[in-house]
Amino acid sequence: MTAGALEYHERTKHSPRSVREESTGLNFDNKPRPYKAYVDLPSIPLAERIRPPQQPALSAIAEPTPDGDSRRGRDPDRETVTTLCYDAAGITKAIELRNRTKLFRAAATTGALYHVDLYVVCGDLEGAGDGSSADPDLDLEAGVYHFDPRTCSLDVLREGDHRGVLAAASEYEAVAEAPLSIVATSTWWRNAWKYEARTVRHAFWDSGTTLANLLAVAHALDYRAEVVTGFADRPVADLLGVDPEREAPLEIVPIGANAPVPSSAAADIDPIDPDTEPLSPDEKTFPLIHEAWEAGTLEDGAAAASWRATGPPENRTIGTRDPGDGERVALKPVDHERASSRPLHRTIRRRGSCREYEREPISFRQLSTVLDRAVRGVPMDVRSGDERSETGAGPPLSFVDPYLIVNGVNGLESGSYHYHPDAGELERLQSGAFRREASHLALDQRLGGDAAVCIYFMTDLDELVDALGDRGYRAAQLEAALTAGRLYLGTYAHRTLGGTGLTFYDDVATDFFAPRAAGQTPMFLYTIGRPA
Numbered sequence: 001m002t003a004g005a006l007e008y009h010e011r012t013k014h015s016p017r018s019v020r021e022e023s024t025g026l027n028f029d030n031k032p033r034p035y036k037a038y039v040d041l042p043s044i045p046l047a048e049r050i051r052p053p054q055q056p057a058l059s060a061i062a063e064p065t066p067d068g069d070s071r072r073g074r075d076p077d078r079e080t081v082t083t084l085c086y087d088a089a090g091i092t093k094a095i096e097l098r099n100r101t102k103l104f105r106a107a108a109t110t111g112a113l114y115h116v117d118l119y120v121v122c123g124d125l126e127g128a129g130d131g132s133s134a135d136p137d138l139d140l141e142a143g144v145y146h147f148d149p150r151t152c153s154l155d156v157l158r159e160g161d162h163r164g165v166l167a168a169a170s171e172y173e174a175v176a177e178a179p180l181s182i183v184a185t186s187t188w189w190r191n192a193w194k195y196e197a198r199t200v201r202h203a204f205w206d207s208g209t210t211l212a213n214l215l216a217v218a219h220a221l222d223y224r225a226e227v228v229t230g231f232a233d234r235p236v237a238d239l240l241g242v243d244p245e246r247e248a249p250l251e252i253v254p255i256g257a258n259a260p261v262p263s264s265a266a267a268d269i270d271p272i273d274p275d276t277e278p279l280s281p282d283e284k285t286f287p288l289i290h291e292a293w294e295a296g297t298l299e300d301g302a303a304a305a306s307w308r309a310t311g312p313p314e315n316r317t318i319g320t321r322d323p324g325d326g327e328r329v330a331l332k333p334v335d336h337e338r339a340s341s342r343p344l345h346r347t348i349r350r351r352g353s354c355r356e357y358e359r360e361p362i363s364f365r366q367l368s369t370v371l372d373r374a375v376r377g378v379p380m381d382v383r384s385g386d387e388r389s390e391t392g393a394g395p396p397l398s399f400v401d402p403y404l405i406v407n408g409v410n411g412l413e414s415g416s417y418h419y420h421p422d423a424g425e426l427e428r429l430q431s432g433a434f435r436r437e438a439s440h441l442a443l444d445q446r447l448g449g450d451a452a453v454c455i456y457f458m459t460d461l462d463e464l465v466d467a468l469g470d471r472g473y474r475a476a477q478l479e480a481a482l483t484a485g486r487l488y489l490g491t492y493a494h495r496t497l498g499g500t501g502l503t504f505y506d507d508v509a510t511d512f513f514a515p516r517a518a519g520q521t522p523m524f525l526y527t528i529g530r531p532a
Contacts (some may be wrong), residue, residue: 005473008292009521013506014443032190034114036146036247038155039275044145044206047152049082052345053220057493059336060216060344061486062371062373062523072208076179076223076256077125077139083221084182084255085147089118091298091351105149107213108353108488108501108509110207114191115199116207117247118144119240120154123161123259131200153173157274164251164265166238170231172308172381173212175316176261176390178254181513183236184211187247188290200327204474204488205501205524208481209488213348215378216489218255219259220344227482228252230308233297238261241272245290246283251478296471310468311382311475312398314369318467319459320401321516326404326427328410332365333372333424340369340493354498357450357529364411366494367453370528374486375421382468387498396421397483399464399476400457400523403429403513408452408529412458418516419455419513420465429516441509442502451527454502456509458482458520480524487526500529 003011045176053060086092086106093104105114125140142161145154166183167176176179186203195202211227218225229251236249298304312318333339342350377383377396402419402428406412415431435449442448457480464472484501502525509522 002295003227003288003291003441003445004295005292005470006461008200008288008295009461009473011288012201014503015505015507016444018298019443020116026194030193030280030282032193032283034112035148035150036117036187037277041274042156043148043151043153044140044152044156045151046078046082046085049079050086051079051083051221052343053083053087054343054345055220056278056339056341057216057344057347057489058339058369060220060371061212061489062376069113071277071416073201075259075262079121080221080223080255081122081140081180082152085118085120086152087217087345087348089116089147090149090152090212099255104352107210107485108351109195109209110191110202113191113194115187115203116210117185117187118147119183119185120147121163121166121183121239123163123265125179155229157272158269161262161265162269163261164267165235165269166168166231167261167265168227168301169235169304170252170266171305172228172230172379173254174226174254174257175228175256176226177259180258182214182242182253182255184250184253185240185242187248187279188286189246189279192284192286192289193280199286199289200292201477203250205481206478208478209485210376211251211253212482212485212489213477214253214261216344216486219531220399223255224257225253225255226381227478228254229380229471229478230381230385231298232300232304238271239269241274244293244398245285248293258395263505296469296474297412298471307469307471308382315395317395319396319464319520321520322417323418323427324516325416326429329426329428331368331372331424331426333367333369340495342493342495344489347489351488351492352498352513353500354447354529354531355500356532357447357452357498357523358532359408359450360530361408361410362452362497362528362530364409366497366507367409367412367528369496370487370490371419371421373423375419375483378479378482378486380475380479380482383479393461397479399472400459400480400483401517401520403456403517405454406452407433407435407438407449416513429513437512440505441512442527445502447500450529452529453527455526455528456488456504456513456522457524458510458513458517458522460520462519477523484524487528491528496530497528499528501526
């Protein structure tokens, strides 16, 4: 029996009662290692090839594609692969805590458990070459690789051009034309050790924040990039040599264009099962995780293309709510000339997950600028408009609505709001100070009440699953998380701001934003404020 998206979501909701009754201690002796370690695989070093993108973070996150031109920029090479992987999933800082060193990655992930891995599938990438390739004219030979953040290197899983597997599995032109694609996966146990069955939610939250970095870096380096959610799951898992009951593919991100997959790129492959070191002494399984993942799988490329075609038509949305007649407040973002010029790579290294806020207000202009740049619509294959035009024209969000609780913004009355990004306006739903309520909604965490702003992304899950099936749940979670990932970058581009994602009581949040949000359920909560 398989738990579909609706059942899974209902069974993994948090409520004050469920959190109280299900709270258990963590077995730190059985905590899984936060990385995947292969046994006896050759590897290719990357650490000396990082090329930090200099474009300001606020500009990079605002681009759906590099100027909408898929031909712009040079061909990707090993430096491209290095920079993309490092700034999306690499180790960017080390902090001494209680006489031990804690390593932090480029993107925020739930519980700092880092269960998302990146794999590179590429044809021959030409470049200056450094003599490490069998062909001196190649910078990176065609193959399938795993990015190891511990050593900033690529583990060699397969040799040869296997892009045809991804092209056949997705039947999507951007994948078939990309010189390289990056596949994100989740290793369930690495997150389920703490979060148990909620890990499916976290898989798309955490891959979303990771891929938000990846997209921003790709666009800053002038490469076309988008997130492909429609593909046949098992052929991709087989290509990577992973067992979906332990580690499953989540998304494909084609990078670059104008490099068609040759007919010789094999779509049929022999299975591989590379040895890996154990994650922990006693790896546990949670059947609901695999059931929920299985419910959304697609059999082949034709099924993927058919599913993608069920996405929202031009300029339409699924799961969202129409504006009402509440008072409108227009955003006041700064223009590009006056915006923060902090480079993307410095923003990524500065980014953290704020653990304490001062109850000092932020400015309305800061909030306006972060919202304006981050909530413009992420390039996804199933979003309205993205497959239909070069610029990805369509509504800023296709599956989720942003709702705000404002408690500390100079120039903006405290209260709750529905954000309409297409108009650049906030619609006031309720007036008043809601710090106590904001804390309660956020799993009774003080951070929620101390934050200047809490941003909830919500969708009508019944409507979404009716239109897009169980896989639509992935798309909504991912759109919310990708947008939140851009909010992270927009926040940390400002010297005086901090932010973090928080968990929430699902139905309590719905009730708070009712009647506008009646029938909707939260997908992601992001908070912004002044870090203590």
